[in-house]
Amino acid sequence: MSETRPWLSILLPIYNVRPYLEACVASLLAQVDDGVELLLLDDCSTDGTDELMRDLASRHPGRLTLLFHAQNGGVSAARNSLLDAARGDWLWFVDPDDFLEPGAMLSLRQALQVPDVDLVLCDFRDVRAKPKLKHRFRNEHHKRTHIMAPRQPCRDSSLILEGMFRQGHLHLWTKVARRELWDGLRFPVGHCFEDVAVLPALLQRARCAYYIPEVWIGYRKRPGSILATGSAAKTDDMQDSLNGLPALLDAGPRPANEAARLAAGFFVAKMYIAAMRYAQQHADQPRLAHYTSQLERNLPCSVEQLLADWRRRGWWWRAIRLTHWIRVGRRAQAGLASAKPSAGTS
Structure with missing residues (x-):
């Protein structure tokens, strides 16, 4: 990895995702260049995910930066540690059980050429092990995350917030932000729905947002995930x-x-x-x-x-x-x- 400051840090908070991690990392490595920092933080997994991380790093020397928590702190603590460690000009959280769609990185590089943009938004698709007919009718192959005009700079902070709330997709992995937007923002440790707690403040800080209506993330709908189990x-x-x-x-x-x-x-x-x-x-x-x-x-x-x-x-x-x-x-x-x-x- 280059010693110069990365133009992008991709941040993966990891816990017990061994069956999915390799596919996620492969989707990232297939698209990133030497100017992208890939940070993987394990939050004391118990299923051998940490061993897989070390194996992946040995197979791809210099391309992955591994971090390990001494004790389990939860996803918010993992995200906070990743924010503290990231060196990139832009920050992108990607969940380790999801994956990057082909062409996403090229589209992101093009979006970052737009003057004054400090927040880029993309779309995603649901990925199910056994999709049913009803899922096709729900347009799960392309979930739109915003209502703003596509591929046009948006400096209206109210519209940026309105579109996020109206679509209801308050998740981190469809937002790529300049690191300055994260200054002073951290996730509430010990709580779920940490993205909902933080994203409104992040988007309110954006001076110029840019929406790409393309599917960049494959979002796995799987049993055992935080959102799939209620309490x-x-x-x-x-x-x-x-x-x-x-x-x-x-x-x-x-x-x-x-x-x-x-x-x-x-x-x-x-x-x-x-x-x-x-x-x-x-x-x-x-x-x-x-x-x-x-x-x-x-x-x-x-x-x-x-x-x-x-x-x-x-x-x-x-x-x-x-x-x-x-x-x-x-x-x-x-x-x-x-x-x-x-x-x-x-």
């Missing part, structure tokens, strides 16, 4: 990742406009409904109440504004569902309040 703790993390969103959209020299706030509200409500369904399935009244309180704090617009926007768009069923779950949550809040002992009673 109360993960559902809590999902909701907690949105804490502080209204203040973030108000911050900085360019506060988000109404369209961006409504798009963010759409995303917050979507996450809320998913959390409420989980809590209802487990008859978890405290969480039904808590998630509804969080909704009221995390919406960057009022519930009434959001519902009015949905009705204007003809999204009547979505409006009915949100109204239903808010009622469920408020009933849970009332039930818990009435169950508390009154002052002076034993």
